Amino acid sequence: MARRITFMKAINEGLDMAMEKDERVILLGEDIAGGAKVDHLAKQNEDAWGGVFGVTKGLMPKYGRERVIDTPISEMGYMGASVGAAATGLRPVPELMFNDFIGFCLDTILAQGSKMRYMFGGKAKIPMTIRTCHGAGASAAAQHSGSYYGILASIPGIKVVVPSNPYDAKGLLIAAIEDDNVVVFSEDKTLYGLKDEVPEEYYKVEIGKAKIKREGTDLTIVTIGKMLYVALEVAERLAKDGIEVEVIDLITVAPWDQETVINSVKKTGRLIIIDEANPHNNTATDIVAVVGDQAFDYLDGPIKKVCAPNTPVPFATNLEQLYLPNADRVIETAAELIDDLKK
């Protein structure tokens, strides 16, 4: 049996193995080591932080400051530098500490990195993996808790992945770093402590392929990131009422796996999407549009989505819990679709 390690350790191991394998892989970000030019740390070859959550801990001591580069607090500078380094042959992995900081550096992704290959007639390759984190539930409030993978997923030329567990995190990260395109790897910060089995070897999880986590015949629930666990709880509870839920972990939000989702809907006739992003123009709305268009005849009712409300993330713990989609809300939504559940 494989070892059980945390989501955070799995990401750290993925980075480590990718760096071990390919010298062109470099990391850039704010305090991804920490303590640059501090004499007493340099003498001991120690990092101060290893990232604000400790995800990159130990990588600077192993690979040196040439490859694990602490940047000034200059998101557009180092994100754009990553685009330039990728266009000229390196495979940078910049870390955007919180996805909420995207405003500072969006140009380098929206107008530069994602478009270069197309604008330059196919001559450029931008093999760059942007690691960032999203998600409410850590009492970090409005400017450190948003879920913006859907905004990035709407830009042509970039792939966006959102792992839900340690196994996928390691394999997806390695796949992202090996990919010759811009890939956004969005980590839910509240999953960092989650433990699961992770093989020690170098392996890849396919980008663009969803996974069926539980099979069922009555209702399909598609989830993004940690919303998987909400769906699994819903499936357990509904099973007691004889309702069999099929749970699909989307894993990749751009390009998302239309085939797996549509095939499931053809079988169950009902679809709920759980997406922690704000409710409008997000990944869930795109899934509604595509499934509505391509599987309309198979549907037994409207496609439903359960998302965060159209508000910023609140600070107070009770409000933050109300903000997050939960199993009760999903079951109420399911009751609108399934007669047997109607009270």
Next chain:
Amino acid sequence: MEKLSKKRAEWIYKKMNDIRNFEDEVHQIFSTGSIPGFVHLYAGEEAIATGVCAHLTDKDYITSTHRGHGHCIAKGCDLDKMMAEIYGKETGLCKGKGGSMHIADIDKGMLGANGMVGGGFPIAIGAALRNKYLKTDDVAVCFFGDGAANEGTFHESINMASIWKLPVVFVNENNSYGEATPQKYASGSKRIADRASAYGIPGETIDGKDLMAVYEAAGKAIDRARKGEGPTLIECITYRNYGHFEGDEQKYKAKEGQEKDLADRDSIPEFREYAVAEKLLSAEKADQIEQTSVEDIEHAIKFAEESPIPKPESLYENVFVD
């Protein structure tokens, strides 16, 4: 720094003429409606692109601006394919998918004109970071206008280039106007080069109409970068012959005084006179270069006009590396 040789003087004179002829022709053709979109012409600023790129090889990188045709030509991009790109043709440098504002040729180290003002700064330092990481002695040059100097990317990128001692040269083309707004209005510091001291790097302001002034300042800065001594900021005072874009009425330009004097200067005959006097160029050779340049641009126009438009299916190509 290498002293200007006859061979290099000829190369410079040819490139200056190519840029001027290319831009004057695009100006004419644009007015007929044959070229779609927006074009921002480099005519008047030739001494800068050529004086800098004379020191570069295909392995060195440059980032460019809205006003990018001159940098492309000086960096060695193919004139026929450039013209075809501006026409939106399949044979263009970017297969007709980039156009004037996004023209690029990575094989030549040309990392793109840029539709985003200030977009080139971080890309240039990224290329320089790559050069340093791979322990090459290649450099990156970031061309930018006076307007771009007020973007946040200027600050973040120059600061990072300084702390990491990156092999990059920031070449400011101060043509007095960012779009229709005078530099003297938009910048708190009178001289853009003065800001270099805030980042702990050398900065100087030079006469951007004087080819030799650019050649020498750029040579020194590029040598310094190649030796691993870090970045330099060079502010070149220049002027554009045309408007911000084609169709700009240029109501803001001065009709007399110092600005008009600068506008009336032409670095191409100035350099010819210098090079002939210094025996770097014979009058016959100069005449011959002028003639060849006219023919080369005529050839480029013919090539562009006769080239096919892109195939419809190419709309979907090259979004991703497959």
